[in-house]
Amino acid sequence: MAAAFPDADIHCLWNNAPDRYPGRSVTESWLARTPLRKSKAAALPFMPATWAATRVSKADFVLISSHAFAHHAGGRQTPDGPERFVYVHTPARYLWAPELDVRGGNVIARAVAPSLRRIDRKRAHDGATFAANSAYIRQRMERAWGVEATVIHPPVRVEHLQSVASWADQLDSADEYVFSTLPKEFILGASRFVDYKRLDVAIRAGELAGLPVVLAGAGPQYAELQAIADRASVPVMFITRPSDELLFALYQAASLLVFAAVEDFGIMPVEAMALGTPVLVVAEGGASESVLALDGGTVIDSLEDASLHPGIHFALGKDMRTAVKAAASTFGSNAFQTRAKAWVERSEPQPSVGRFIGNERDSRGEVQLD
Template sequence: MRVAIVHEWLVTRGGSEKVLEQMLEIWPEADLFSVIDCYSDSDRAHIGGRRAKTTFIQQLPRAARLYQKYLPLMPFAIEQLDLSSYDLVISSSHAVSKGVITGPNQLHICYIHSPIRYAWDMQHQYLSEAGLDKGISGWAARLILHKIRQWDARSSLGVDSFVANSHYIARRVNKVYRREATVIYPPVSIDAFECSEEKDDFYLTASRLVPYKKIPAIVEAFAKMPCRRLVVIGDGPEFEKAKAHVTPNITLMGYQPFGVLQDHMRRAKAFVFNAEEDFGIVPVEAQACGTPVIAFGSGGARETVIGDGSRRATGLFYAAQTPDAIIDAVDRFESLPVPIDSRACRHNAERFSAERFRQSFHAYCEHRYAEFVESCSVMAQD
C-alpha cells in the first residue's frame, strides 16, 4: 500500500502540524505533499527531516511570508499535485488540502481540522478584522470567498471519509458538506507536562494574542478584580490592546519559551480560556499539569473540559466572551464547595495522548482501506 499525506502548508509548527507529525509516525514511508514548504531546520526535525513535494505557489514571490495572500490560487494549485500512483491518500485539511484529485481505485481519507473558517461561518468576522468589510476591496474579497465556498463544497465530494478533530467540527462538516464525520481527537503532548497539586495564588492565560482568542476581555475582567492576580503569556497583534487594560495585579509576559510556560501552567490556580476553538490544545495541556480550566462554554472546550456539574469536574464554563461573564466565572470558581482535584484534571487530559491518537487513527484507516479493497474486488467480479 502506497500512502500519500497531503498537508496545507509547512510554514510554522502549530496544532495541525503536530497532527501531521503523528501521521508520519504511523506511516514513516509515506510521501509528503504541501502547497508550500518553508519550514525552518528546527521545525523540520519534527517531521524527520522530510521535505514536501510542493505546488507552483512555492515559486511565487515571498511565498513564505505572503502565502495567505495566495489563497485564491490554492484550489487550482492543490489540484495540480499528481497523486495517481498512491493507494491511500490522507489529507490534513483546514483550507484546501482535501481538494487533491484522486481516482476510483484510490481511497481518500480527510482528517479535517475545520472547513475553511473564513469562507463559511466566520466570513463576516474575518472581513471585519482584515478591514475588508467595506468598499470595492470588500466586495472583491466577498466575491473571492464566494468562489472558494463553491469550490470547497464541490471538492468535498472527492473525499471518501471524513475524520473530524471534535464533535463540534463534525457538526460543522455536516452543516457545510452534508457529510458525516467520525471523531478522533487530535494528539496532545501529555508527557511533556508534569502534574502538580501545589498551586500558587494566580490565574493564567496563554495563547497567540489574535482577535478571536479574546485575550483583552480576560485582562479587562481581572482589571476589575484587583485582589486577583493574572499572568498572560503570549504575543501577537492584540498585545497593545491587552496592555491598555493592565493594572498592578496583571502581568503581561509576552512570548516565553516552553519551560516558562509549563512552570506557570503547573503553578496556576486555574487557566482562563476565552476562545471558541475547533478543539483547543492549550486547555488540555493545562489539565495535564493538574490545573483546572475556566472556559468559554462553546466549541471544542465543551469536549475537553468536564464542567463543575460532574463529580469528575476539571473546570467550569461561562456563557459569553465578556469581562462580566469571566468575573462571574472566577467568583464561582473561588466559591466551589470542593476544590477541583488536580489528579482528575490529569486523568482527563490523558484521553488526548499522542499514543491514543496514533492507535485510533491507524485502526480507522486500516479498517476503511480493508473495506475499500473488498468493495473494489466485489465490483470487479460483478
C-alpha cells in the same frame, strides 16, 4: 500523522521546516517556487486548483490534513484510485465563518469567497472519508459542506508535558528570573494578543476572583490590553513570547487558566489540565469538549459577570487528579496515532505505503500559542 504512518511520502504547498521530517520524502507544490509562498492571502485563489492537480494515483491511500483546501487533493475520487481520508481542522474560516477570522475581511478573500465556497462544497462531495478535530467542527462541516465526519481529537503533547515533574526547574537564568517575580497565586491568560482570543476576560476574571493576572504571549492587541491592565483593580503582569519551558511552568504555577476564545478545538486548555491546572472556557467552540471530557474545569455559557463569577470559583475548587491521569489516554499523541490508524485501516485493512498530503498548518517548527 507522519509518525502514525512512517512509510508515507509527504506533500505540502510549501515547506518552511525542511529539517522537520529527516529521512522522509517531502515534496512541495509549484507555489513554493513563486513569490506566492510568502503570502497566503495572495496564494488563496490558486490553492484549490493546485491541490486538485496533485497526483495521488500511485499511493495506496491518501491521508490529508486540511484547514483550507487540502481536501481538494487529487480531484474527484475514481473507482480505481486510492481511498482518501481527510482530517479536517476546519472548513476555511475566512469562507465559512468569517466572523471568527479577520482574514475573511481581506479584499482578495471577499472577492473570491462566493466562487470558492461553491468549489469547496463540490470538492467535499468527491468521495473522501472525513474526520473532524472536534464535534464543533463536525457541525461546521455539516453546515458548510453537507458531509458527515468521525470525531478524532487532535494530538496534544501530554506525554512530553508530564515527563517533567517541575518545569520551573528547567528554566534558564533569564526565564528563572521572570518566574521568580510572579505572585504565589494568579489567573493565567495565554495566547496571541489578538481580539478574538478575549484576553480581557482573563483580566476581568482576576478582578472577580481578587487574584493577580499573568498574560503570556504577544501580538497587536498588546497596547489595548495594557490599557485595560492599567485600569484593573488587581495587578496584571505581561510575559512576552515565553519559551516552551516558561509556558509550561506558568501552567503549573497558575491557579486557573482562563481561555475565552471560540476555537476549533483548543490545545492550550488540554496542556494546562494535563499539568494539573483547572480551565475556564466558553460553551461555544471545541475547547468545552476537552474540559467536559476530563472534568478539568468549568464551561460557562456567557462572559457576563453573572456567569463568569460562579464559573471561576467552581473551577478554582476543582480536584484535578483525575484529569491529570486521564489526559494522555484521552488527548495524548499516542492516543491520536492509535485512533488515526484505526480510522484509516477500518476502510483500508492492509495499507502498506501511503501518502500523507499537505500539512496546511504553519510548519516553521516554533511554538504556536493556540
